[in-house]
Amino acid sequence: MSEKKYIIFTDLKDFTYKNALLTDSQISEILGSFEKIVEETAQSSNINIIKSIGDAYFSVGENPEDAFYFAQTILQESQKYDAMQRIDVKKISLRVTITYGDISQHTALNLEDYFGEAINLWARIMDITPSGQIFCTHDVQKSLGNNVSSQYLWEFSFHGILTDVPLYSLTHISDEMRLGLKQTDDSRLKECEEIVFRSSCVAAILSLQPLPFLENFNLVAVHLYMILRISSKFERKLSLKDSSKIFGELIAPLGISYAAFQWSATAIKILLPGIWGYLFAPVSFAVSYSLWKLYIMYFYYQSSGEPFPPELIKELFAKHKKEWKKIAKERKKDIVAIGKKYSEEILHIGKQKDFTKVQKDTIEMLKKK
Numbered sequence: 001m002s003e004k005k006y007i008i009f010t011d012l013k014d015f016t017y018k019n020a021l022l023t024d025s026q027i028s029e030i031l032g033s034f035e036k037i038v039e040e041t042a043q044s045s046n047i048n049i050i051k052s053i054g055d056a057y058f059s060v061g062e063n064p065e066d067a068f069y070f071a072q073t074i075l076q077e078s079q080k081y082d083a084m085q086r087i088d089v090k091k092i093s094l095r096v097t098i099t100y101g102d103i104s105q106h107t108a109l110n111l112e113d114y115f116g117e118a119i120n121l122w123a124r125i126m127d128i129t130p131s132g133q134i135f136c137t138h139d140v141q142k143s144l145g146n147n148v149s150s151q152y153l154w155e156f157s158f159h160g161i162l163t164d165v166p167l168y169s170l171t172h173i174s175d176e177m178r179l180g181l182k183q184t185d186d187s188r189l190k191e192c193e194e195i196v197f198r199s200s201c202v203a204a205i206l207s208l209q210p211l212p213f214l215e216n217f218n219l220v221a222v223h224l225y226m227i228l229r230i231s232s233k234f235e236r237k238l239s240l241k242d243s244s245k246i247f248g249e250l251i252a253p254l255g256i257s258y259a260a261f262q263w264s265a266t267a268i269k270i271l272l273p274g275i276w277g278y279l280f281a282p283v284s285f286a287v288s289y290s291l292w293k294l295y296i297m298y299f300y301y302q303s304s305g306e307p308f309p310p311e312l313i314k315e316l317f318a319k320h321k322k323e324w325k326k327i328a329k330e331r332k333k334d335i336v337a338i339g340k341k342y343s344e345e346i347l348h349i350g351k352q353k354d355f356t357k358v359q360k361d362t363i364e365m366l367k368k369k
Helices: 015-021 024-043 064-083 117-126 138-147 175-179 187-206 214-233 240-271 276-304 310-321 323-330 332-350 355-368
Strands: 002-012 047-053 056-061 094-108 111-115 134-137 151-156 165-169
Touching: 002 015, 002 024, 002 064, 002 117, 015 024, 015 276, 024 047, 024 064, 047 064, 056 064, 064 094, 064 134, 064 138, 094 117, 094 138, 117 134, 117 165, 134 138, 138 165, 187 214, 187 276, 187 332, 214 240, 214 276, 240 276, 240 310, 276 310, 276 323
Parallel strands: 094 134
Antiparallel strands: 002 056, 002 094, 047 056, 094 111, 134 165, 151 165
16 A cells, blocks of 8 residues: 655665775664654654665655654754864765656565655755755655745756656755766765875785885885875875875874784785795785875875874774775785786886985876876
8 A cells, every 4th residue: 555655764875985984883873863863853753664774764755844843853953963073974964866756665674674766766856966965856845845945956867767857955055066066075985095096016026026114115115106196086196205295194103903904914025935926916006005094094084174184094094994804805806917018117226225205206106097
């Protein structure tokens, strides 16, 4: 049996991006604060929370006024929370959609769920809804009438929806934001990840050269290149000296773990010549890959003026270091293929005795390929 309902769906913008950068305790703080806002608001309105889906909530209401009140209130309360956060990635960054239509209840494996075109539609609309906005369909806007101010956006074509869908914003939206509806904030993370994956492949190949200690010169250069490239995504211009200073600041709290990593490479080469490369290359890739999110967070903290505490650096490094196993396993062929492109030039650069020249030449090599 189907019923017509107003469907309110909430989502934390770029939560996957936040989850990739923040610690588990920071994520729990965001989710816990938002959960409290949703529960308290639902109790003061005629809204039924159906279920939570990760960072999102699926709720239904009987009339448009209740649906809008619920959406507006949780947005306002979330923005109050966000105003107290100096770092963007620690904000709730709420976005909300409201749709209207027939939904049907379905039970499978003793679990209740709902389906219907109105539910399919909010999932599509949410993909283009910016943080701080409430988007709705024409049915919802028409039902609210003149009681609520709205802005017409335009008609959108969504995959799986047969007709174009006219959308409205129940919050003020600038022309600039309207033009950028299909852009996503996590593109910065994806662009940085491409840079770092390539650099981490180079770090892995550096581990294959046979002379103890030599790879350390190139590895530092690889990390300086990462910092230089990532800084550009934050519209920062750094010198090699600046990036060296940042590298030192972030490595210092990891002193024991990073030193152990470097010395283990040397020890393996001395004690197990011939097979050391197979043992250490994945570790080199892993550590280089896990450090890059520290570099991103460094620029977030620096932009906010908030200090990046050593304890947090350690916690983030420990969390992200776990990711390497999955990535190295899934993209082993890519790691080898990309690394081989640099192998000859890397070994040639590594033979130089001038550390500063090794750094500069390694960075220039990564820039041009």
